Amino acid sequence: MFSLRTVFAALLLCQTFLSAQASIAAIFPFYIYPDDGCTAWTTVFDSITANPDLLFYIVINPNSGPDDFDSNYQACVPELLALGNNVKILGYVDTGNGKRASFDVLDDIATYMGFPTAYRPSGIFFDDTSATSKFLSNYTAYATQVIFNPGENVADTSFFSIADFIVTAEDFYDDFSFPSSLVINSANPVGQQIVIIHDAPTTLPTSLMEEMATAGIAATFITSVDNSNAYNTTPPYWEQECAELTSLQ
Template identity: 60%
Template structure:
């Protein structure tokens, strides 16, 4: 278990690609908000994505400011990370670094705890490039900033585990994922640094798979029954039950 403040946090948490505009009074995030105090020992990582990144302004709009602040106030088990697109190494490095800096310059009340680098090219030729991104994330807070890489598949070069706190090693259709065959887990690619994100799951909660993933010590998971096109802009219908199962499976 991780220790944060006086509370012991469970080893396997929930990650939420929160690509949902919060709306008036944060109403679109209300189910998420309810789930956080209901599962106080479950680590929550929320991926904040105002405009396929931080947007062109130095800070997000006032709705985002208020709702991110509210999310962070719900418990010490909540972290936020800012979404940055990298285009599988093809996006200009200057633009990636600018997005990182924009997030990390937000006021402390709603500043993310780290960065989610989407569309990661996890092959050896790109390791130096992503190392520079990871270094920039940690430039202002080397001990506390979270670096999450998302190749969506197992990395071709295990060296990426040395620069990331976590790596999404599976982002896939539910039916295309098989545990443990879809993952590579070993001493250099530990389960504790891996994240699994699945969409198009069954309409009933897949408790057996959830239990398998937590038993293996996978760092964080997100499973939704929503189809790929709306998987990240709609709260999973069974989100609160999902969080409860993550908790109970580790009790």
């Protein structure tokens, strides 16, 4: 088991990849199991190869955390990383709305950071994070955490000082309106906000993407797939979506 000091040092090193972002990126909560030969990931491989100037945040989630990171993951994640420096892998960690035991959260972080470099994540995607100061009081020491996902505007803007990016909208397309669904001001910087949308129209909503890119949203994921399958299915227009994001750089 790695010490907490080692975990924090590893996270501090991996934080640097997030600080230089200047344009809208693609983020994919990539909860698709990599079958033998990685064929289930082919479309994502192809989209990364076709868009070398687009930054990709790929969130790996073997089993609501690092458990079951089996030989297929160990073979396929290096293939993702080999596609270019524009690919950043993040390990999924569930926080249970701030109620999960800190020991268990830290254990997941240590597990990811203990992976061999060939498939070690560059950072951590903390899901189901509470948007209240209670969560912050439990995790104040973790200033090198990467992405928090409360899925809503945060009640405590101190989140922005301890996280690189925050998913401030994870929503149905019909329930999301830009920019009115977000809080954007000096305390809630637009450049640290991520938008994830599911149940979108079957035609890629390019006008929404353009609006978010112009405003300076950090990254986005849009899929026409329904909420229950949004992250275990590649969006039907994923390659078009990536090409559109590239054009908006």
